Amino acid sequence: VMVWLRRSTHYLFIIVVAVNGTLLTINAGDYIFYTDWAWTSFVVFSISQTLMLVVGACYYLTFTGVPGTATYYALIITVYTWVAKGAWFALGYPYDFIVVPVWLPSAMLLDLAYWATKRNKHSLILFGGVLVGMSLPLFNMVNLITIADPLETAFKYPRPTLPPYMTPIEPQVGKFYNSPVALGAGAGAVLSIPMAALGCKLTTWTYRWMAA
Secondary structure, eight states: OHHHHHHHHHHHHHHHHHHHHHHHHHHHGGGGGOGGGHHHHHHHHHHHHHHHHHHHHHHHHHHHOOTTHHHHHHHHHHHHHHHHHHHHHHTTOOTTSSOOOOOHHHHHHHHHHHHHTTSOHHHIIIIIHHHHHHHHHHHHHHHHHTSOOHHHHHHHSOOOOOOGGGSOOOOOOOTTTTOHHHHHHHHHHHHHHHHHHHHHHHHHHHHHHHHO
């Protein structure tokens, strides 16, 4: 009974991580309205999604030891987010209010790194982490090309008048902001490595807890 309970708790934890990832998407995904800071928000959005994906996928992947599990995990959070998007749309929000991230191709690269190195955990952390960090902003930018322009959306759904102290400051365009994909990919590639290591470490802690 205890073994069944602990395994059930593990799978419940996977669901909790996926649900929290969905909530994170809802909070970060409405950057379409932040017209003044759209590309800065895109960088933050890309990094947050990269780290959330890599820690949960590495945990799930190393726990099962089966290549393909990361893609399955990405499918779970994709379905959750599309359901959430549908709920917002049903409430009357514009269709582009929630932008569902493209996790699946990056998760496939994570599985590929794990499979190609014969389930080597350290290769998964290093190669898989870098591949996810570099690819996810690119896939998301391709995704954004297919939806409404942020400026057009902002004019269609104007924001209420803000007091002077809350008025957004127009960003100064610098060399980094010229390429939000490059900035998001560079930061994501570096930060996803320790997060991938954390995901693998969670598996170790889970096994120890199950054996107790």
